[in-house]
Amino acid sequence: MASDQDLVIETVRGLLARHEPFDPTPERRWDAGLWSALAENGLTGVGLPESAGGSGGELADAVAIVRTLASGAGAVPVAEQLLVAGPAVIAAGLPLPPVDEPLTFGHAEGVRATPAGDGWSLSGTVADVPWGGAAAHVALLATGPDGAVLALLPTAGLPASGAVNLAGEPRSTLELDGVPAVAAPLNPAQVRELRAGYALARAVQLTAALEQVLAWTVQYAGERQQFGRSLAKFQAIQMELAEMAGEVTAVTALTDAAVQALHHGSDDFWLAAAAAKVRAGAAVEVVARLAHQVHGAIGFTQEHKLHHLTKRLWSWRDEAGSELVWSKVLAQGLLADGPNGLWPALTRVV
Amino acid sequence: MTNPLTLAPAPRSEAAERLRGEVRDFLAEEMAAGTFSTHVDTWLSGVDPEFSRRLGARGWLGMTWPKEYGGHERTAMERYAVTEELLAAGAPVAAHWIADRQSGPNLLRYGTEAQRREILPRIARGECYFVIGMSEPDSGSDLASIRTKAVRNEAGDWVVNGAKVWTSNAHASHYGIVLVRTAPVDTANRHAGMSQLLIDLSLPGITVNPIRILDGGHHFNEVVFEDVVVPGDMLLGTEGDGWHQVTAELAFERSGPERFLSTYPLVAEFGRRVVDSGDPAALAVLGRLSARVLALRQMSLRIAAALDRGELPNIPAALVKDVGTTFEADVIDEIRRVVDVLPSLDSPDPLARALAEAQLHAPGYTLRGGTNEILRGIVARGLGLR
Numbered sequence: 001m002a003s004d005q006d007l008v009i010e011t012v013r014g015l016l017a018r019h020e021p022f023d024p025t026p027e028r029r030w031d032a033g034l035w036s037a038l039a040e041n042g043l044t045g046v047g048l049p050e051s052a053g054g055s056g057g058e059l060a061d062a063v064a065i066v067r068t069l070a071s072g073a074g075a076v077p078v079a080e081q082l083l084v085a086g087p088a089v090i091a092a093g094l095p096l097p098p099v100d101e102p103l104t105f106g107h108a109e110g111v112r113a114t115p116a117g118d119g120w121s122l123s124g125t126v127a128d129v130p131w132g133g134a135a136a137h138v139a140l141l142a143t144g145p146d147g148a149v150l151a152l153l154p155t156a157g158l159p160a161s162g163a164v165n166l167a168g169e170p171r172s173t174l175e176l177d178g179v180p181a182v183a184a185p186l187n188p189a190q191v192r193e194l195r196a197g198y199a200l201a202r203a204v205q206l207t208a209a210l211e212q213v214l215a216w217t218v219q220y221a222g223e224r225q226q227f228g229r230s231l232a233k234f235q236a237i238q239m240e241l242a243e244m245a246g247e248v249t250a251v252t253a254l255t256d257a258a259v260q261a262l263h264h265g266s267d268d269f270w271l272a273a274a275a276a277k278v279r280a281g282a283a284v285e286v287v288a289r290l291a292h293q294v295h296g297a298i299g300f301t302q303e304h305k306l307h308h309l310t311k312r313l314w315s316w317r318d319e320a321g322s323e324l325v326w327s328k329v330l331a332q333g334l335l336a337d338g339p340n341g342l343w344p345a346l347t348r349v350v
Numbered sequence: 351m352t353n354p355l356t357l358a359p360a361p362r363s364e365a366a367e368r369l370r371g372e373v374r375d376f377l378a379e380e381m382a383a384g385t386f387s388t389h390v391d392t393w394l395s396g397v398d399p400e401f402s403r404r405l406g407a408r409g410w411l412g413m414t415w416p417k418e419y420g421g422h423e424r425t426a427m428e429r430y431a432v433t434e435e436l437l438a439a440g441a442p443v444a445a446h447w448i449a450d451r452q453s454g455p456n457l458l459r460y461g462t463e464a465q466r467r468e469i470l471p472r473i474a475r476g477e478c479y480f481v482i483g484m485s486e487p488d489s490g491s492d493l494a495s496i497r498t499k500a501v502r503n504e505a506g507d508w509v510v511n512g513a514k515v516w517t518s519n520a521h522a523s524h525y526g527i528v529l530v531r532t533a534p535v536d537t538a539n540r541h542a543g544m545s546q547l548l549i550d551l552s553l554p555g556i557t558v559n560p561i562r563i564l565d566g567g568h569h570f571n572e573v574v575f576e577d578v579v580v581p582g583d584m585l586l587g588t589e590g591d592g593w594h595q596v597t598a599e600l601a602f603e604r605s606g607p608e609r610f611l612s613t614y615p616l617v618a619e620f621g622r623r624v625v626d627s628g629d630p631a632a633l634a635v636l637g638r639l640s641a642r643v644l645a646l647r648q649m650s651l652r653i654a655a656a657l658d659r660g661e662l663p664n665i666p667a668a669l670v671k672d673v674g675t676t677f678e679a680d681v682i683d684e685i686r687r688v689v690d691v692l693p694s695l696d697s698p699d700p701l702a703r704a705l706a707e708a709q710l711h712a713p714g715y716t717l718r719g720g721t722n723e724i725l726r727g728i729v730a731r732g733l734g735l736r
């Protein structure tokens with residue numbers, strides 16, 4: 001399918017290829033070289049308005065960049081910057097840091113934000129901050145005196161733990177002890193949108209990685225020979241690949257619809273995002289399991305590229321709100337209009 | 351990276367959404383008047399000719415066909431909205447379902463002018479019902495192995511002998527589109543030598559024997575043909591082209607929302623229970639099931655949009671049917687793990703009844719219209735594996 005995003009996708013693929021995304025060096029937690037190359041090409045501000053310091057362009061362009069990076073296991077916080085923290089900072093009226101410096105996001109309800117002079121002061125601990133040690137700035141959903149606030153602060157000099165997710169992506173704990181920040185209060189609807197945006201960012205990444213894992217597995221089944229023919233010729237393997245394709249196609253259809261809901265500013269965007277996150281996460285079980293099964297022992301090794309994506313799948317499905325959390329949010333939202341409201345809600349959300 | 355089975359997104363159709371509202375109002379009135387009660391899998395079991403005629407009067411049958419044949423020249427997206435609403439409500443749509451879904455479009459494509467003028471307006475009025483005459487006792491998935499035979503006599507008519515089986519609603523239908531062998535088996539091309547005949551089920555020599563399904567219901571049948579003389583002009587399409595025509599029919603047979611909504615009335619009942627109980631485990635299950643419904647709707651809408659573009663997306667339709675029918679059956683166990691309900695057809699509890707109906711119909715979801723194994727073989731072909 002040709003799309004308006006072909007050019008941006010080609011550019012990102014070219015950069016990824018030069019930065020050897022599947023170079024198996026587990027100690028390389030984040031890819032500074034890839035980040036600079038993306039920034040030099042103006043790709044780290046796409047979808048953020050120029051008036052706010054972004055590079056302009058459509059949401060669809062930002063999504064295409066995030067998808068391409070996810071399918072290539074790019075170790076950079078672009079999803080966080082373009083789809084979560086960047087839009088949130090702008091919506092809250094805070095100053096967007098320069099887009100060539102990585103900006104990330106953290107759920108920090110346990111962090112207290114108190115007004116201090118012209119600005120704010122933050123204290124508390126926030127865990128699971130993606131790329132916490134690598135990002136230059138972090139936007140935190142913290143707790144102020146009158147409810148939620150979005151706080152923005154530089155990360156330089158902050159103690160960050162070296163924790164990582166299953167794929168080795170940094171998921172740091174930050175200790176804040178009276179750290180100065182700028183901040184703006186958020187109303188409950190804004191908080192809901194922000195959480196949903198984070199979930200959708202992970203759903204977009206999951207979708208791209210699921211598609212890539214399917215493509216790799218189909219390709220491998222065509223190449224690997226046993227019993228004198230390719231694995232693809234065995235009906236048992238065909239059934240497994242078809243099952244994977246069913247899951248992946250379902251996920252793509254729903255994630256695309258959720259992105260459209262965001263694009264159109266739908267009131268139901270948060271439910272669409274919740275559904276996309278749940279559906280994409282649920283597909284991981286089948287797709288990652290069967291991908292490894294079809295690849296055999298070679299796929300179980302560090303040398304083979306498969307694990308770069310399957311480990312991300314196993315991590316991303318529970319990040320930005322677990323499947324359990326989002327499935328309950330989704331059900332509650334769909335039932336909001338009472339016992340007979342489920343079907344009308346299902347046909348309204350996307 | 352792009353998955354070859356992914357179709358373009360469906361544009362939102364305002365016309366379809368307006369129509370959806372009209373169907374909802376109609377269904378609310380019908381339910382208030384007590385004309386039907388909700389059941390699971392009603393596109394197999396809910397035969398109600400009066401209800402079908404009321405749909406016809408509203409213009410909700412033959413929706414996409416030309417007006418000159420009694421149709422309404424609506425889009426596939428509009429038809430999608432109407433059928434989806436009827437299924438979600440568990441309305442009795444079985445009488446006309448096959449005629450409206452696939453026999454009519456098949457006649458439109460391959461029928462003679464006389465056949466179309468005679469039959470299509472009656473289908474669109476909700477008065478004329480069809481069966482699919484494909485499967486035979488020895489020919490299920492391997493449809494090309496059928497043995498029912500039609501031979502031309504001196505008068506130019508067809509003399510049909512053989513038996514079809516699992517023929518849904520043959521006892522309540524007027525016509526069948528029957529796949530028959532019209533030339534001896536060609537070992538070099540096993541898809542050659544078959545044709546489709548349009549057969550009036552009241553013709554002498556046809557016997558319809560009921561076959562009961564697990565819940566005791568009479569939905570499908572054995573249809574025996576003994577020297578049945580079918581007028582020569584009742585050939586559908588081209589002699590010898592039966593296989594090709596059947597394949598085109600399958601895009602309509604496999605692509606609709608009935609391939610994931612057969613058990614939706616159970617989900618709706620479960621939703622009502624969750625509103626009452628607020629049980630967190632049940633909420634989580636409802637959320638997961640809902641995410642699956644939402645994804646299936648998007649997949650199925652993409653098929654409707656492709657039909658509106660004039661495509662016949664056979665392979666994506668097979669894929670949606672595989673994912674959708676798997677969902678229909680999964681619903682049962684997902685729900686029963688989080689509710690303390692004993693399934694029973696005669697329980698006063700609507701959830702217990704819906705669970706029982708869904709369970710007793712479950713084996714059929716992943717068999718009818720081509721088994722999921724066969725569908726996955728088609729998907730594998732779409733992936734370039736075979």
Ligand SMILES: Cc1cc2nc3c(=O)[nH]c(=O)nc-3n(C[C@H](O)[C@H](O)[C@H](O)COP(=O)(O)OP(=O)(O)OC[C@H]3O[C@@H](n4cnc5c(N)ncnc54)[C@H](O)[C@@H]3O)c2cc1C
Pocket residue numbers: 394481482483484485486489490491492515516517518519570713714715717718719720721722723724
């Ligand atoms: C509720 C219901 C309604 C129906 N209505 C109609 C109707 O109106 N008209 C009509 O013509 N037919 C109808 N059918 C029949 C339906 O099309 C057949 O049941 C279906 O095509 C499978 O054929 P079979 O039942 O003979 O199973 P078989 O073909 O014998 O298959 C049995 C099992 O073997 C598997 N299998 C078979 N071949 C392969 C293969 N090559 N590779 C892997 N696995 C394989 C199948 O997937 C299945 O699991 C209906 C069936 C049901 C359940």
